Amino acid sequence: xxxxxxxxxxxxxxxxxxxxxxxxxxxxxxxxxxxxxxxxxxxxxxxxxxxxxxxxxxxxxxxxxxxxxxxxxxxxxxxxxxxxxxxxxxxxxxxxxxxxxxxxxxxxxxxxxxx
Numbered sequence: 001x002x003x004x005x006x007x008x009x010x011x012x013x014x015x016x017x018x019x020x021x022x023x024x025x026x027x028x029x030x031x032x033x034x035x036x037x038x039x040x041x042x043x044x045x046x047x048x049x050x051x052x053x054x055x056x057x058x059x060x061x062x063x064x065x066x067x068x069x070x071x072x073x074x075x076x077x078x079x080x081x082x083x084x085x086x087x088x089x090x091x092x093x094x095x096x097x098x099x100x101x102x103x104x105x106x107x108x109x110x111x112x113x114x115x
Contacts, residue, residue, distance in 0.1 A: 014045020015052065021067060026074075033075055043082055046071075050086070053094040064094055065101035072105025080111035 014032070017025040032038045053064060071083055087099035102108075 009041055009045075011041065011044040011048045014042055015049040018046060018049040018067060019052075021063075021070070026070070030074060033079065036078065039079060039082070042079070043086060046083075046086055047089075050090070050094055050098060054090065054092040056094075059093055059097070061093065061097035064097035065104070068098040068101025068103075069105045070101075072102045072107030075107060077111035080108045084108050 009032070014029075017028055029042070032042055050064075053059065068087065072080070075083060083102060084099075087095060087102050089095065
């Protein structure tokens with residue numbers, strides 16, 4: 001039964017929440033990030049959202065940078081490396097904009113401080 005709970009929300013729902021990213025969506029995503037069992041759903045949704053942005057006719061790089069910065073500041077330390085891997089998974093400008101926002105947030109440096 002717990003495996004069924006981890007399957008919700010699906011990646012489409014997460015991608016839609018990331019696309020809107022209003023206050024209600026931010027609260028929903030923060031709640032999702034509190035549960036480590038939901039990490040895969042969050043990352044699959046992020047990947048879908050970035051791929052949709054890459055395929056879109058218009059690239060809103062400012063929105064992608066803001067998303068990267070918000071996720072870098074909000075996501076727990078256990079997700080920071082995986083977010084960075086997702087950001088580096090493509091050379092497309094959509095991923096580059098997300099990567100720039102993620103780097104600006106400094107989340108990876110906070111999660112893994114230099115010795």
